[in-house]
Amino acid sequence: MSTPGNEWPLWEIFVRPKAGLDHKHCGSLHAPDAKMAVQLAREVYTRRQEGTSVWVVKSSDITASDPGDKGMLFDPMEDKVYRHPTFYELPDSVNHM
């Protein structure tokens, strides 16, 4: 068995579904390099016709927000309902927006 030290790098996989417009994150896998990551993503995540396009990004290249900062970053939005456009009266003709 390989030790974590010489394992292949981890890649995040984004697949654009058949009818979809954007690539959606669907999981991660190990691969030796970017080109092989695309092929293995095809094998692992699109074998049931799930997609028509694949993006791969090295997991270590993603900068994420700190879970510890969750309160500071996201909680203040809780009481700011005025940021949702729900106070406008819509004319009947666009009522299904």
Next chain:
Amino acid sequence: MNAVAASIRLHVTLPVQYVLRIADTCLIHAQRLAEWCGHGPVLEEDIALTNMALDLLGQARALLSHVGRLEGQGLDEDRLAFLRDERQYFNLTLVEQPMRRSSAHAPGGDFADTVLRNLLLATWLKGLWTRLGASADAELAAIAGKAVKEARYHQQHAGDWVVRLGDGTAESAARLHAALERAWPYTREMFSRDAVDIAAEASGLGPARDALRDAWLTEVAVVLAEARLAVPAETAFLSTGTVGRHSEHMGFILAEMQSLQRQYPGGRW
């Protein structure tokens, strides 16, 4: 318990043998690749190898059903796949050679044999499917049209592995070189020409094998060069699976493949 299923006996005409060569090459290659299931070097490649095995099995199924119609006894794909005797299989000898030899009962081989063989065969099949797209046999042309996409991907995936191993560490390069030395003598059979090929060429059924050689060699040489490997010299040895005379490994692989259908004839699950 049911009676053991008896062998079927085919009326092997030249066109039947031509299609069976392709069908059996796909079938036995699929069987060998399936041996990797649950044993791949990493999970992702385990899935890739079994996906490839299933592509090849799908190709074999379509071809065997077609053989059933060409041959005339109304045999279905299952009976053709599982109830023939060894001498009526016509696959390339290369595909019956042990692949995942580092199993408990047969130690020694490695992943390099698999990726190298996949490259040699996928390149050969891609060239063949491309030419069969123009077959006078509309059914065969339709099967080829679907299969060529699969073969193109198999060739790319295998080729990328060959380059990574050949141009990798000293250890991986040495193993790949050894795998090339083992596989190469069997490649001559891919391009030999006999009455079956001549008849297929004349009737427009498909290309003679020797017509596939130049394009194959060019494409394989590009990958081998990138993998820092020299193209080996052609050998005098000519294997004979395509005329039904197989290596010592064929009996074992058939025994494993056929045991279920033999013991439970027509069994479904």
